[in-house]
Amino acid sequence: MRVGLFATCLADAMFPGVLQATTTVIERLGHEVVLPQGQTCCGQMHINTGYAEQARVLIEHHATTFESALQSCDVIVAPSGSCVASVRHQHIAATAQLPALAARVREVAAHTFEFSEFLVDVLGVVDVGAYFPHRVTYHPTCHSLRMLRVGDKPVQLLRAVGGIDLVELPDAQVCCGFGGTFAVKNNEVSTAMLADKMANVLATKAEVCATGDASCLMHIGGGLSRLRVGVRTLHLAEVLACTRDGGHTR
């Protein structure tokens, strides 16, 4: 299968390791990964902050880029629940009044998958041959859970990792408080939510808090770093990319 990687602007600019890991895992499973040229940003932040008009330009750009990628790729995969949710839900809602664009947006949306969905639903794989001998807890991202309904797919993938000591995160389904511009516009409430999320992470005594979205990673990771508690944050893909012979190093 040929996979077109939807890099997402945040991961491309800030978390290249997440995308390298995503590529490593998919290639290890025997599939080809290509990077569709011209991709920028899906417009989620513009949509969610109320800049609908500007978002439409980005939606159209996204549709154009990935529509042409689909001529040679079977699927589009992104290691981000919220970017995929934006493409599958918000792009369709935002173009409801523009039938020509809506048809293209639907075509792209129908072929776009979040990383854990792609592995479990499309490839039918749970054990990706990873080895990660650390105590890990998992924060399931809001949009993966409640917009994409990925359920426990990320946890199924983690359970199959060799050597892992996977511990359940208390109140796992509660938002970490990021919410895009919410983290800045309502920084105090955001911080209060983050404080509770971090307290739950620390209660698990995990060395690593894994999650499925660069945005949660940036938020929870930024908070834990400030506390100097020595708990690392990693994307699910970064955990799955690790093998017994050190197959992936960031």
Place this chain on the structure above:
Amino acid sequence: MTGVFVGMPGESVAYGTGNLQGSRSFPEAAGVALRDAQLRSNLSRATATIRAKRAAAVAELPDWERLREAASAIKTDAMSRLPELLEQLEAAVRARGGNVHWARDAVEANRIVTDLVVAKGARSVVKVKSMATQEIGLNESLLAAGIEPTETDLAELIVQLGHDFPSHIVVPAIHRNRAEIRELFVREIPGAPIGLSDEPRELAMTARAHLRELFLTARVAVSGANFAVAETGTVGVVESEGNGRMCLTLPETLITVMGIEKVLPSWRDLEVFLQVLPRSATGERMNPYTSMWRGVSPGDGPTEFHLVLLDNGRTATLADPAGRAALHCIRCSACLNVCPVYERTGGNAYGSIYPGPIGAILSPQLTGVRNKHDPNASLPFASTLCGACYDVCPVKIDIPTILVHLRARSVDAGRRRPDSEALAFRVMAWVMSSPGRFSRAERLLRLARIFSRGGRIRRLPGPGAAWTMSRDLAAPPKETFREWWTRHGRPVR
């Protein structure tokens, strides 16, 4: 009201007045609430309890999702023919000996109720817990006319005695714990027993003794309504304590203030709502008291019944197809109890008597928003869009989507005079609509590395300071993913 209203043509629209807006923006008010450790612990304990009860009560029903679908469909239908249903309701209530009044806003509704009480020569009224009368500020209006209102719902009484503001729709005193309530009763209830403990039963008995006398002497009662059936003229109130039932049956005159969106087409619709409401609100299979009446019945209950139909911004809300589903709300509060923002700030931070996720979409639509400085303009932004509210809403209001819609409305209102945020978002869209510009911007972003030490940025200037107040930021890497990809000669398409 003057000014240009967001998304609304002209100024002929009547917006809501009353207790629908605070004096501070949400972030400001929330900042104060977050520092109240007692409030935080009271709220987190109480919401966790109700959340667990609701989840268990809902899990029992195999057809829960179908009930939600049905509730949503009934509400959508009712809102699509509201004028017709209200006229049908009016005729049915009048046919059974009731009186119907129409109130455009809070001021009119207060005047109607106060005039009715004055005409009866009553100096006091007993009240059933009601959001509509809290919305219009009826108690303040009655007091100004020399009439003493008494809230008979235990939690609402606690709020009234404390000269406080309700912070939750179903459990308005959720921000108080029992030690605080004990202190309040000792101070405010004449004849509260010496040595009163903070045992819930003792507290309830004290309130009961205080209220009993009022029930037996009151000549006028004021209530809200959970629903009214257009087909039959039936008005209904659901409650847990029975104090509502006393108010609804003992006094000679009953005045009910009801938001116009509470109307249901037919009697059989109640089958759905009497299932979804108690399970969503208190986690009970059935609420202990369901009172329903049609007009007046000689020899049974009040001899005079007045129904005040309140608009107060509801027609204005109905005018926006993308926002009007906020009117489907049945005031169960399930969205408040699951909201991580509400759980940390409490209801008073929202300024309006409708707090939480539903308040964030309802209050600004009811009042209209003139510009970004209106306190209610901040409400649609008081959410991370985590979606927990939509998942539990028994009438399936897509709250996150409406929040985003209202954000867009407020951005559109400021279109002619863009602020620094609007300019930044326009520039970002321009940058991101071109791969070349995007790459150059990424390289520019790398300059932020000068703020970093050990791969972490601990302090940023300008708007970034709001982030680094409590969080580090990973320094932008030396190489973006795409640069890495190209450097390794990997496949592109």
